[in-house]
Amino acid sequence: MTDDLATAGERAALARILPRFARAEALLGPGDDAAMLAAPDGRVLLSTDAMVDGPDFRRAWSTPFELGWKAVATNLADIAAMGARPTGLLVALAAPGTTPVADLEGIADGMAAACERLAPGVGVVGGDLTRSPVLSLALTVTGSADGRDPVLRSGARPGHxxxxxxxxxxxxxxxxxxxxxxxxxxxxxxxxxxxxxxxxxxxxxxxxxxxxxxxxxxxxxxxxxxxxxxxxxxxxxxxxxxxxxxxxxxxxxxxxxxxxxxxxxxxxxxxxxxxxxxxxxxxxxxxxxxxxxxxxxxxxxxxxxxxxxxxxxxxxxxxxxxxxxxxxxxxxxxxxx
Amino acid sequence: MTDDLATAGERAALARILPRFARAEALLGPGDDAAMLAAPDGRVLLSTDAMVDGPDFRRAWSTPFELGWKAVATNLADIAAMGARPTGLLVALAAPGTTPVADLEGIADGMAAACERLAPGVGVVGGDLTRSPVLSLALTVTGSADGRDPVLRSGARPGHxxxxxxxxxxxxxxxxxxxxxxxxxxxxxxxxxxxxxxxxxxxxxxxxxxxxxxxxxxxxxxxxxxxxxxxxxxxxxxxxxxxxxxxxxxxxxxxxxxxxxxxxxxxxxxxxxxxxxxxxxxxxxxxxxxxxxxxxxxxxxxxxxxxxxxxxxxxxxxxxxxxxxxxxxxxxxxxxx
The missing domain is CATH 3.90.650.10 (PurM-like C-terminal domain)
Structure with a gap:
């Protein structure tokens, strides 16, 4: 299909994107006002990181698949850096109305593939699709330290x-x-x-x-x-x-x-x-x-x-x-x- | 101070914004790779929602304070709609380099004020500041159902x-x-x-x-x-x-x-x-x-x-x-x- 976001409309585009995230493990996935994830030790780690067309990537260099992959990979790394296990992702995708829906599908496929490769079982459990003059992806990643203390930046001591x-x-x-x-x-x-x-x-x-x-x-x-x-x-x-x-x-x-x-x-x-x-x-x-x-x-x-x-x-x-x-x-x- | 984001730089701007969120309750706030929030019943609710200059707001009509307020209010409502209690916010703010840092401070003040008024104790615990041709705010809100079942959209029955x-x-x-x-x-x-x-x-x-x-x-x-x-x-x-x-x-x-x-x-x-x-x-x-x-x-x-x-x-x-x-x-x- 070759239509763009403005032609397809937000809901039709979402209907084509969401099935690509079907393998995410969640207590409650996309479709309601909020998603729900397990936080087995009673705590949740959270980080957010955005990529904007121009400052952070160029459409001439990156395929949609790569954009989705990189957004996921860089966000997962923030949870890994706390010594923790990623548990889920939320995506706020803002795109011009002229964006082909196929590009959004490519971004979603890249996200799903990066999860599968880097953190199996983790996936996109919620999101938001909005119109914008500039393509941007703002991701939020959650994680679990599974009862351990998170690893901060402040614990290095002489001799380590x-x-x-x-x-x-x-x-x-x-x-x-x-x-x-x-x-x-x-x-x-x-x-x-x-x-x-x-x-x-x-x-x-x-x-x-x-x-x-x-x-x-x-x-x-x-x-x-x-x-x-x-x-x-x-x-x-x-x-x-x-x-x-x-x-x-x-x-x-x-x-x-x-x-x-x-x-x-x-x-x-x-x-x-x-x-x-x-x-x-x-x-x-x-x-x-x-x-x-x-x-x-x-x-x-x-x-x-x-x-x-x-x-x-x-x-x-x-x-x-x-x-x-x-x-x-x-x-x-x-x-x- | 009248400088803009490009002149001040990301780190100096953040140093002026972050103190405005100091009253948020968190196990771990901004400053490391991820924040950490309590999830007392072992589950966390999550929703994300973005606002983009043009489609979602006009700078001629909204003050920075109002932009921050509205972004928070609309996100908190997604947690309330699950019958749950908001617990924290993350903000991915993308802004042109020409944006006055004072505007970013206004956005932060509006966010803090909306939390104080609508969900005391809740605040911004993490975020990301990136350069973009277009001002946009992508917020993620977390919540706790405190052991109750979340209220979905699917439970309405005849007679209710x-x-x-x-x-x-x-x-x-x-x-x-x-x-x-x-x-x-x-x-x-x-x-x-x-x-x-x-x-x-x-x-x-x-x-x-x-x-x-x-x-x-x-x-x-x-x-x-x-x-x-x-x-x-x-x-x-x-x-x-x-x-x-x-x-x-x-x-x-x-x-x-x-x-x-x-x-x-x-x-x-x-x-x-x-x-x-x-x-x-x-x-x-x-x-x-x-x-x-x-x-x-x-x-x-x-x-x-x-x-x-x-x-x-x-x-x-x-x-x-x-x-x-x-x-x-x-x-x-x-x-x-």
Missing amino acids: TIAYSGRLGLAAAGLRLLFATGEEDPAAIAALRRARAGVLAEQLAPRPPIGDGVLAAEAGATAMLDVSDGLLLDATRIAEASGVVLDLDRAALEREAEGVLAVSDPDGLPARVPALTAHEALGLVLGGGEDHGLLACFPGAVPESFRVLGVVRAGGAGVRLDGEPVDPSGWDSFTAS | TIAYSGRLGLAAAGLRLLFATGEEDPAAIAALRRARAGVLAEQLAPRPPIGDGVLAAEAGATAMLDVSDGLLLDATRIAEASGVVLDLDRAALEREAEGVLAVSDPDGLPARVPALTAHEALGLVLGGGEDHGLLACFPGAVPESFRVLGVVRAGGAGVRLDGEPVDPSGWDSFTAS
Whole structure:
């Protein structure tokens, strides 16, 4: 079907979207004034995060499926970062009347697929569809800590090990390839997608290690967050909340940067993408953001899926690299260019 | 302070907004990856609802305070409509970089004031601030049924009494005055606001009877919703979900329409607003929407704050007026003009 939202109307569009969420586990799903979810330990974790066409994504680069996937993945990561298990999602979707209903179906399919892959059993249990000049997705995710204390940002103590699970710098590397290719030439974008599907997926449809949030909590993690704004900036948040120094190991970060260099090779790309230097790759690892992996501090053994990046020290509240203070230049969506 | 969001940056703006929500009751408030709320009976109710500049509000008519108030009030009503008690709010606010931070503070103040007035102890416990070409507020509200069954739309049975708590038709009457005045003449809008503050408040900063949701549940309500899209359309939703006829009493609705006529008198208004006929006033009562009062069906005694509007009958699934079938022409935000 090729009709748009204005032609189909809100209710007809919803009737085509809602069946795509049918596998969500809920006490009460869409269709009434509110949904109802289990909160088995008498508490519920909640986070909300929005994506807006332009500042947060470009229709020329992302398919509807990828938009839905990414919105879900980034929200699930906020629950994982509390050491908790996601339990449900609500979606406030705002779209121009000219949006094809097929695009909304694609967004819904991407959401359902991301849930299936990253947090099976979790799904969209409620939402709102409104008209807007600009496509945007505001998601709310719920979670359960299942009786455990949630892992905050404030528990890191000197001597704890800093470790990370997930990709680092690759989402930013993917974005760099997309910016170099531009939005104007669909053939160039299609060729880039064929040649660099893996690294583009890190940006367009990331797969944060959602289950590692609970693993980290069970391993005694004392502080955790998902790296959305860049490693240095997010590490600074733990440092400031905990009143400690996060001393990162340059050699470990350079190993992460090698992974970025390996997938960012411009050879064979139709678009004119300059090669990354090792220094630039390290910059993507330190400041790139959007990988949504889990940065955590552990007093003892580190779970297998985490890679050690440094050690917590006393003597201030900030981030260092091999003991040297470093300026956390992160991403602020309003002041960044 | 007169700076805008782009100048101040996201973090500085948040630092000015968050203290305005300090009175919210939460196990864990803003500042980490997720908030945490109590869910005392092991279940949580959730609803999300967005408002977008243009389709849902006009900056020429609404102050920032009123925008925040209305977003909260309409979301709280969705929890009340389940016969439940609101417990918290999350806000995804998307705004142009040119938005004065003072406007965001006004929105936050309106949210806090609406909570204080309509659901004391409830407040904003988390959120997200993003850049967008269009101002929009996507709120998620949580609630607790405190061990009771939530009141769905599907429990109405023949013989039950149909009753309503809240205003009816007045939000639409206020909107009609605003449309007649237009967006172009600030002096005319200001004069209208002085002359008809009461009815404009019904549209711009409504006060749905949030506490009546729990009262209705305790009185045994078998079906309930908040009237957002017009009485006929929302009554049809109960009728279809329950498989019954909602037979509305024309005399009762005409009494509601008298209240609309009383406040819509154009005498003394500087703008050229035509007088309402009694028939038009009844139309606002039947189809106006946005009042967000509670329409419920009761098997026995009706709580004092509800007014009886009709009786549930067998013989189909639809709405009648004094026994005559009536076409539910409601509001669909995509197909309506």
